[in-house]
Amino acid sequence: MKILDRYIAQTVIASILLVLLVLVSLDSFVRLVRELDEVGVGDYTQTEMLIYLALTTPYRVVQFFPITALLGAIVGLGVLASNSELVVLRSSGVSIFRISLAVLKTGLLFIIAIMITSEFVVPFSEKYAESRRSLKLAEQTALQTKNGFWSRDAGSYLNIREVSPRGDLGDIYIYEFDENHQLRNTTHAEKAVYEDGQWLLQGITQSQVDTSGITTRQLSGAQWDSLLNPGLVNIVVTDPLRLSIFDLYNYYHYLKDNGQDAGRYELAFWVRVFSPLSIAVMFLLAVPFVFGPLRSVGIGQRIMVGFLVGLGFFLFNQTFNHLGTVYSLSPVMSASLPTGVFFIVTLILMRKRV
Numbered sequence: 001m002k003i004l005d006r007y008i009a010q011t012v013i014a015s016i017l018l019v020l021l022v023l024v025s026l027d028s029f030v031r032l033v034r035e036l037d038e039v040g041v042g043d044y045t046q047t048e049m050l051i052y053l054a055l056t057t058p059y060r061v062v063q064f065f066p067i068t069a070l071l072g073a074i075v076g077l078g079v080l081a082s083n084s085e086l087v088v089l090r091s092s093g094v095s096i097f098r099i100s101l102a103v104l105k106t107g108l109l110f111i112i113a114i115m116i117t118s119e120f121v122v123p124f125s126e127k128y129a130e131s132r133r134s135l136k137l138a139e140q141t142a143l144q145t146k147n148g149f150w151s152r153d154a155g156s157y158l159n160i161r162e163v164s165p166r167g168d169l170g171d172i173y174i175y176e177f178d179e180n181h182q183l184r185n186t187t188h189a190e191k192a193v194y195e196d197g198q199w200l201l202q203g204i205t206q207s208q209v210d211t212s213g214i215t216t217r218q219l220s221g222a223q224w225d226s227l228l229n230p231g232l233v234n235i236v237v238t239d240p241l242r243l244s245i246f247d248l249y250n251y252y253h254y255l256k257d258n259g260q261d262a263g264r265y266e267l268a269f270w271v272r273v274f275s276p277l278s279i280a281v282m283f284l285l286a287v288p289f290v291f292g293p294l295r296s297v298g299i300g301q302r303i304m305v306g307f308l309v310g311l312g313f314f315l316f317n318q319t320f321n322h323l324g325t326v327y328s329l330s331p332v333m334s335a336s337l338p339t340g341v342f343f344i345v346t347l348i349l350m351r352k353r354v
Contacts, residue, residue, distance in 0.1 A: 004089070008099065009106040011079055016072030016110065023064045028053055044136040055129035059242065062118045067310035069110065069279050073103055073286030074306040081290055096350065100287045107283035111276045118272070119244045126242040155179075158226075168193050172201070183209055192224060199224035240268030248272060263325055270335035271321065278317070278339045281346055282310065288349035313342055 035049045077099075080086045089099065149160040155177055162170030169192040176185040190203030204219040240248060248269040255262035289305065317338040324334025 004094065004098075005102045005105055008076075008080070008102040009109075012073055012076035012103060012106045013109075015076035015079065016068060019072045019075060020061065020064065020068045023068060024057065024060050027060050027064070028057065031056075038137060042137045044133070048133070048136050052129050052133050055125045055132075058117050058121045058125050062114055062122055065110070065114050066275075066278050066282050067307070067314060069107060069282040070286055070310040070313075071303060071306045073107070073283050074289055075303060077103070077286055077290040086290070096287065096291055100284060100350065103283050103287060104280065107280055111279050114279065115276060118275075119246075123242060123244050123247065185209065189224075199226050240265050243268070245269065245272045263328070263331070267321060267325060267331040267334055270331045274335050274339050277343075278313075281339055281343045282313070284350070285309065285342065285346045288346065313338065316341075 032049070032053060035052065038044050039046055039049055077086065080089075086099070090096075149158075149163065151158045151160075157175045157177075159173040159175075160169050160171070161173075170190065172187075172189040172192055174185075174187040174189075175183060176187075178184050185206065185208050187201075187204060187206045189201040189205075192199050192201050194200075200221060201219075201224045202221045204222055206217055206219065208215045208217075243251065248265055252262040252265035252269055255265060286306070289309075320338050321334055323329070324331065
């Protein structure tokens with residue numbers, strides 16, 4: 001049976017890699033066309049654009065893999081069916097369950113690879129790609145350290161300690177220097193929001209430094225005439241889709257402990273937890289389709305049906321996740337229900353074919 005497993009694995013792996021290449025290439029082309037509008041802005045050149053697309057490729061691989069698993073497995077098994085090899089296997093006494101197990105073993109290898117990529121490659125590559133792109137477009141220098149986000153703003157230096165998921169700033173320090181590089185003003189603001197093309201500071205404490213000493217005053221709010229580009233701030237905004245499971249767990253607990261809304265990040269955590277199961281279900285779902293309604297159709301029809309089913313799963317999953325956030329449903333239920341529904345459908349279809 002090891003020979004059978006290897007043979008099925010070789011066919012399915014080749015099909016999955018081909019489908020993945022096509023899907024990622026198509027999405028990369030769309031993104032390339034979109035990024036061309038930004039070429040020439042600041043220091044963002046064509047080379048920088050290509051570097052950005054290359055660095056964001058791992059994320060696209062992870063994003064498309066559930067659909068890729070279904071399509072690749074359908075195409076791979078479809079090739080075996082078209083060559084009558086599945087008929088020979090069934091005539092030799094190999095059960096559909098045994099073939100499904102071989103497909104699932106192949107899927108396990110991909111699941112491990114995808115989990116490693118999403119945990120260790122995507123967080124680094126996405127953060128570096130977005131940071132590099134934002135810096136080139138904004139023509140500003142910035143640095144992220146354990147003491148917050150630092151940036152130069154004309155003759156001032158900014159230190160931003162907190163950035164909310166929607167882009168508001170908190171715990172802001174502004175240090176202003178004169179032409180002789182002498183510190184003249186320091187400003188601390190509790191919060192800053194970007195509205196109507198300008199920054200508004202709230203909860204301000206300002207200190208003026210001169211030869212006579214330090215003068216301090218407090219303001220409830222004021223307009224902040226800053227060159228700080230909101231796009232530059234985005235490099236430190238935490239996107240749940242680009243965090244590891246460990247970071248998501250820590251971050252949503254951090255938000256809860258500080259009395260902030262952590263629903264979006266808790267949901268993203270559980271979506272990540274159930275992601276391997278979703279991919280496994282997609283691999284299994286290909287088996288009853290090939291042995292059932294897609295047994296005697298061409299490769300083009302198999303691809304179309306597989307794409308529609310995979311797209312249906314993606315849309316159902318996204319829709320239910322959003323509904324769970326809007327109606328404050330349990331994050332565990334919101335993340336697991338779509339996978340559970342498709343798993344039950346898979347079992348029903350497989351039972352009919354056994």
